[in-house]
Amino acid sequence: MIRKLVEADRAQTLAFLSAEPAINLFMIGDIEQDGFDKDFQEFWGDFNDLGELDGVLVRYNQFYIPYYKALDFNPLPFVEIIKSDANHVGISGKESVLNLFKPYFNTYHYKSTYFCELKTADKLKVVSLPIKVAIPEDASRICELLNEIEEFSESPSKPESLERIIRSGAGRVYYTETEDGILKNVVQTTAENSMSAMIIGVATRKAYRNQGLMSDSLSKLCRDLIENEGKSLCLFYDNPEAGKIYHRLGFESIDKWTMLFKA
Numbered sequence: 001m002i003r004k005l006v007e008a009d010r011a012q013t014l015a016f017l018s019a020e021p022a023i024n025l026f027m028i029g030d031i032e033q034d035g036f037d038k039d040f041q042e043f044w045g046d047f048n049d050l051g052e053l054d055g056v057l058v059r060y061n062q063f064y065i066p067y068y069k070a071l072d073f074n075p076l077p078f079v080e081i082i083k084s085d086a087n088h089v090g091i092s093g094k095e096s097v098l099n100l101f102k103p104y105f106n107t108y109h110y111k112s113t114y115f116c117e118l119k120t121a122d123k124l125k126v127v128s129l130p131i132k133v134a135i136p137e138d139a140s141r142i143c144e145l146l147n148e149i150e151e152f153s154e155s156p157s158k159p160e161s162l163e164r165i166i167r168s169g170a171g172r173v174y175y176t177e178t179e180d181g182i183l184k185n186v187v188q189t190t191a192e193n194s195m196s197a198m199i200i201g202v203a204t205r206k207a208y209r210n211q212g213l214m215s216d217s218l219s220k221l222c223r224d225l226i227e228n229e230g231k232s233l234c235l236f237y238d239n240p241e242a243g244k245i246y247h248r249l250g251f252e253s254i255d256k257w258t259m260l261f262k263a
Contacts, residue, residue, distance in 0.1 A: 002077045005043035005056070007036050013045065016053040019069055021195035022117040022234035022254065023094050026065060027058050029193040033170070044081060046073070057081060062089040068097055079104045090261030098258040108260040114243060116251035118233040121226045123250030125219040134173035134186075139163040142173055145183045149203045151239075157201070165190065173201070174221045176213055184208040187217040189225070189233075197225055199235040202242070215245055222249070 005013055014031060017024040030041055046055035046068075055068040057078045062085075066078050079101060082088055091101060095112060102110070134142060143157035165171040171190040177183050185208060188201035199221075204213055225231045236257050237243050247253075 001047045002044055002081075003047070005036055005045045009043075009045065010036070012053060013043065013056060016069070017056065017067070018195060020067075020254075021193075022232050023115070024067055025191050025193060025196040025198055025234065026060070027056065027067065028195055029170070029191045030058060030060060032193050044078070046077065059085070059088075062087050064088060064091045065093050066091070066097060066101065067093060071096055071100070073100070075100045075104065088262075090259060092257065092259045095256035095258040098260065102258075102260065105260050107263055109263055111259045111261075112256045113236040113238045114253060115255050115257040116235055116237070116243075116246055117254045118222055118226070118249070118251045120250060121223045123248065124223050125215055125249070127216045127220045127223075129176065129213075129216050129220075131174050131176055131217050131220045134166060134175060136163040136166045138173070138175070139166065141183055142175065142186055145186060145205060146201055146203055148205065152201070152203065171197075171200075172221075174217050176217060185213040185217055187214070187221050189221065192231075194231075196232045196234060199233055215249060218245075219249060 010031060014028065017028050021028065034041060036043055040061050042059045044057040045053050048054050054070065055066065055073055055078070057064060057066045064082050082091060091098065091105065094115065139159040139162040143159045143162055146152050146157040166173065170192055171188060173186055173188045175183055175186045183205065185204035186201060187199065189197040190200050191198045202214060202218065222233050225233060235246065235251065237246060
């Protein structure tokens with residue numbers, strides 16, 4: 001049975017999604033921060049005959065994410081919900097789930113990236129380097145660094161957005177700097193919730209590359225979240241060289257993250 005999820009479904013839905021907190025960090029964060037009564041997001045549940053959840057679909061603005069724990073599901077009910085929304089732009093989710101949706105959206109563009117998760121601090125570096133935690137007032141200079149990096153040129157960082165994220169606790173930034181206050185590198189999280197967080201915005205100024213700053217900062221950030229807050233970390237990557245660094249620090253590939261979006 002498919003039906004809209006409401007506030008009374010919160011505990012059951014979060015328990016279901018917590019089986020894979022990294023894969024489901026967007027859904028978990030959406031529920032924890034905004035619940036079920038906002039205009040910009042909706043949730044549907046696929047319930048079996050015992051009243052247990054088998055799948056969840058979320059709409060966040062014009063984007064949809066479906067999730068199923070087992071892969072013997074029928075995607076058609078969720079496909080119909082998505083297609084009934086003329087304003088939808090795309091669908092994303094773990095590749096093993098999206099593969100069952102793909103035949104129904106065969107004119108859509110397809111993009112897939114590696115998806116990794118870190119649950120333990122066993123392989124993280126022990127860091128003595130002074131690494132600082134950003135405050136909202138650091139947002140402008142952090143965005144200035146990020147906007148210098150070629151990989152981030154397609155989606156420029158905006159100080160007001162980053163400042164809001166830091167203030168809300170939805171993300172944090174660790175950084176190193178020179179004695180003169182020039183940023184050397186940054187490492188960020190986003191979509192933080194009570195169970196997990198996503199690593200984004202890993203960037204080092206060209207003059208300070210190949211000094212181990214990325215792995216040091218990433219180790220410090222991940223260790224703090226794992227050991228002090230009990231969270232798992234996840235990240236996307238499509239650069240094999242960056243992937244090698246992540247795997248050396250203990251990140252493990254758990255799936256691919258797939259996006260289907262209108263041509």
